[in-house]
Amino acid sequence: PEASRVSIAQKTVGRLKHLERLIQDTLLFARGEVLGRETFPVADLLAEIGHTFEPLTRSRTVEFSIDSQEHDVLLTGNRKALVGALTNLIENAVQAVEAGGRVVLASQRSGEQLLLTVRDNGRGMPAAVVERLFEPFFTTRSDGTGLGLAIARGVARAHGGSIDVRSVPGTGTEFVISLPLVEST
Secondary structure (H helix, E strand, C coil), rough: HHHHHHHHHHHHHHHHHHHHHHHHHHHHHCCCCCCCEEEEEEHHHHHHHHHHHHHHHHHHCEEEEEECCCCCCCCEEEEHHHHHHHHHHHHHHHHHEEEECCCEEEEEEECEEEEEEECCCCCCCHHHHHCCCCCCCCCCCCCCCHHHHHHHHHHHCCCCCEEEEECCCEEEEEEEEEEEEECEE
């Protein structure tokens, strides 16, 4: 029947889009470099992510907030790559929380570093999973590529920074990207 053909076609298109994302992620990971550096306010980066995630999280009844007092702080790097890394972290956090859960994107200055934190009050992860999180192709999701966190770490390192994770089963998870700062003028 026509309905089942349409259903099969939709599933096929969905899988092809998934494969296309996997290939794009793989290429980005394999390149391992961040091209096109610019200097921009952290506030702009956070606003861009806020515009992306507020409607999505509202539709899933997840509380999403941005906590930042760093309005005049400047970052130098590839804005698109940083947005991509934070997007990966926030998407994972949204997946990890139940309806009514909370995801926070925070920025905070710590000496000459900017700390970008994605925190959730979701299910958390056991230590054995946390140890493997940044391995390429390791995933706990049936639709995951296992490249999002490996790419996020590559982006942090390409910017002279790092990424750390703390997770407590049943309590939530926190990812912190540390990036070197450029002084504002």
